[in-house]
Amino acid sequence: MSTTYAITVDGHLDDHGADRFRGLGIARNDDGTSILTGPITDQAQLYGVLAALSGIGATLLSLRVIEPAPSPVLDRPLHTDRLTIRPAKAEDAEATWSFRRLDAVTEWLTSRPAGFDDWRTVFSAPARLATTAVVELDNTIIGDLMLRREDAWSQQEVAGQATGTQVELGWVLDPAHTGRGYAAEAAGELIRYCFEDLGVRRIVAVCFYDNEGSWRLMERLGMRREQHGVRDSLHRNGQWLDSLGYAILAEDWKPTRP
Structure with missing residues (x-):
């Protein structure tokens, strides 16, 4: 299994003799440095690259190790009668900010x-994008959803069986589009996706x-x-408030779409 490295050196490296760097890509920066990037399969290969750099002075x-971007939990667009739910992209930040900035939304x-x-910055972080979907109505973003897959609690001896068996859902809808059932339609489709496509056993939500x-939306979705x-x-107003946790098991879920 290979690991991707980024190796920064002083000076601009040229392409002549680049084969000594074991196929790593070379990027030359305006500040006079160069960065070698690419997969390295083992420590022997890494030492070989470092030795080659030392050899040319x-x-x-x-x-540093470059961590791979996490895979999106939602891997493709979903469609309901009125909506499209698709994986979020960094360029969706502006559209979601139009309602995320509202006090009525940020209150909770x-x-x-x-x-x-x-x-x-928050929205476009790879880890955030991997757990975020946007809701579109006629190609306009009207909400965003959190879809976070996680391990269920377990005892150590059976931890492997609990890996990735649970999903936490969350939702935000533009207040201009509330009262028309869009949130229930979008979240209901995500529940279907989690149970039928991801094969998880339990879905949770808190508020x-x-x-x-x-x-009340959680209850409409059949969560208990x-x-x-x-x-x-x-x-954030300084008050300690009550919280609620809801959940639904795959065995208790009843599809609402044909």
Whole structure:
């Protein structure tokens, strides 16, 4: 199994004799440095590249492993009668910010970005994109959804059997499009996808107790209330509020679409 490295050296490397770098790509930066990037299969190959750099007198500035971008939990667009639910892209940040910036939306969300630049940074992070889907109505983004696959709690001896068996869902809808059933339609399709396509056994969702619209949606989706925490969640207004946890098992799910 190979690991992708980024090796930065002082000076501009030329392509002559690039084969000594074991097929790594060479990028030359405006600051006078060069970066070698590419997969390296083992420590012997890595040592060979470093020795080749040393042999030409290149000064090593940094050596780091490039973590692969996580795969999206939603791997393709889904379609309902009215909506398209598709994997999020970095360029969707501006469209989602149009409703994410509203006080009526951020009231119950985990974070409230200071401005669009902050939101774009958060939204476009690879880990965030991998767990985010957007909801489109007639090619216009009207909401976004969280779809986070996770391991169920288990005892150590059976941990492997609990890997990836659970999904946590979350949703945000543009207030201009509420009251028409879009959130239930989109979330219901994600539930179908999780059970039928991902093959998970359990789906969970949480919210503040005061966020009535969210927990009523959970109940419309067939989820059952499993947890009521009493003043266990601190709101940004400084108050400790109750929280609710809902869940549904694959065996209890009833498809609503033909």
